Amino acid sequence: MNKPVEPNSFRTGPDEQGMFGIFGGRFVAETLMPLILELEEHWNAAKNDPAFKAELQQLGAHYTGRPSPLYFAERLTEHLGGAKVYFKREELNHTGSHKVNNCLGQILLAKRMGKTRIIAETGAGQHGVASATVAARFGLPCVVYMGATDVERQAPNVFRMRLLGAEVKPVTSGHGTLKDAMNEALRDWVTNVEDTYYLIGTAAGPHPYPELVRDFQSVIGQETKEQILAAEGRLPDMLVAAVGGGSNAIGLFHPFLDDKGVAMVGVEAGGKGLEGDEHCASLTAGSPGVLHGNRTYLLQDSDGQIKEGHSISAGLDYPGIGPEHSWLKEAGRVEYVPIMDHEALEAFQLLTRLEGIIPALEPSHALAEVIKRAPKMGKDQIIVMNLSGRGDKDIFAVAKHLKMDV
């Protein structure tokens, strides 16, 4: 594949067809096409509407608790002996992760479109919980599709969703994980086209989802920019974030894409290693293909059949990635690297002991990369990492891996 010519700006995508270079697009069944066009129309109106922005900002401030702090991790920095490490504390948001930023934006959009029923897919349950939360807040019924395997391994989040009034539908088709949940959500949407809004949890899917989810998450990077300028008087040298579908990473990265001095690293789930099939590193070990409405890097076999991924973190357990990340990889603007399960587990424990913060397993992957890089950087350099979620949901999984009883 030819490398695209470096654009003047990395922040202008997607184009009118929803493409980021060759990635993105609208690969959906005809039944859904009119719905996606309708969504695009409403999104284009909403993003330029000051009242929409104001309502979202108001909810962000008083419901989510924005801005989230930018925290200087003093003890970790000292321990690593290199670059100063800052955390963007998205784990302090209501519902415990960055997911709520997107859910609030999209439910306002759903309301604007007159939709009366919300559907969502979830892997670890973080997006499911955030969707159920905003659906409760706005009084809309919510159905969450979740792979049967995930329902079993994420019992506390399933209960949370049910408490919030959502109906959790276990998906047994395929292999019962996130990609099957997404297939099932699409099947629901294609059936209930009149009243239903599909609240996608990451910056992927058919256009305009990758764009609108990114824009709702970009509040992370915008705040970071102001906060780091206030704290340090300059921009950071490096941004680090975990990528599953890639919404927390694109949210942090996007406002900085044209700041040439800021390096960016997206951290994928290397699982048990890239040699076999037990990983979710679609950008490092996959190839471009078409799934779930967009062209992007996927884990697939030589016949174009999609593989199941593996990660210790259910939130990274998806064989694809948002299309903008695929484009940023090929453009060379962002570097993507894998982190293994065991490295993430070690990072999880280190942060817990050093800073008194229990991170989710997803940002623990980003942290493991920070642990590798910070010592090699100068003490005058700055890394900002997106601490995208808290680890309460993961204590059972971690206990199992550490062979401890809860």
Place this chain on the structure above:
Amino acid sequence: MTTTRIDRLFTKLKAENRPALVTYFMGGDPDYETSLSIMKALPVAGSDIIELGMPFSDPMADGPAIQAAGLRALKGGQTLDKTLRMAKSFRQDNDHTPIVMMGYYNPIYIYGVDRFLTEARASGIDGLIIVDLPPEMDEELCVPALRAGINFIRLATPTTDDKRLPKVLENTSGFVYYVSMTGITGSALPDTSKVAGAVARIKGHTKLPVCVGFGVKTASQARAIGAAADGVVVGTAIVNAVANVLGPDGKTTADPAEAVATLVRGLADGVREARITAAAE
């Protein structure tokens, strides 16, 4: 474009004043050889057009029956290459029944569009139905397929309103596949009078034949739909006929080709009576 087997078939059926019976089956379900025997049995039992399903790991527009059939085929080692080979093998003794390959884009994209079209043409493929390629993505496969002389058959759905229909029909050829409801394959058939209205609406925009599918399972439904449509598509019922003769271990308990043929003979009688019944009423 020169006339294709599909065009010739509809001209012939128009003269006979009857709708086409379009039968879908999953290539490679439960294995290559059995599946090829099913394919060969279809026209003998009265099928006019064969839709050859290409299995995909993530069939987002299909119901449980076709999902399961696809997984069985993949487990049995089916690949796009083998599906093309199956068509080629079928063509050795049948040169008139149109074959339309139906499935999702990714396996074709990975195979390579140009290579696929060359092979498809050499294998006697007449048309393509690719569920996840709406007109907005025509440059991907539709335009190259038309250039290669292969029909690109588009799905029109209840959500395709009059404003959008011209766009959907623009590069469509062969026939238009009207999906009788919003939903996945194999759901319940809607009110047949609604279907007739929808067919009339589409015919107001195109001279192409309109075939109706999604939800047709029995001969009487085929007869009712066939009164208004130029063709009746049956898929899930055929896939189920295969599943019904598979034991829990995946071994066949009866001949799947014969099970499918029995069903198709009934459906063929249904479509042949469609216009006669309609005229008598």
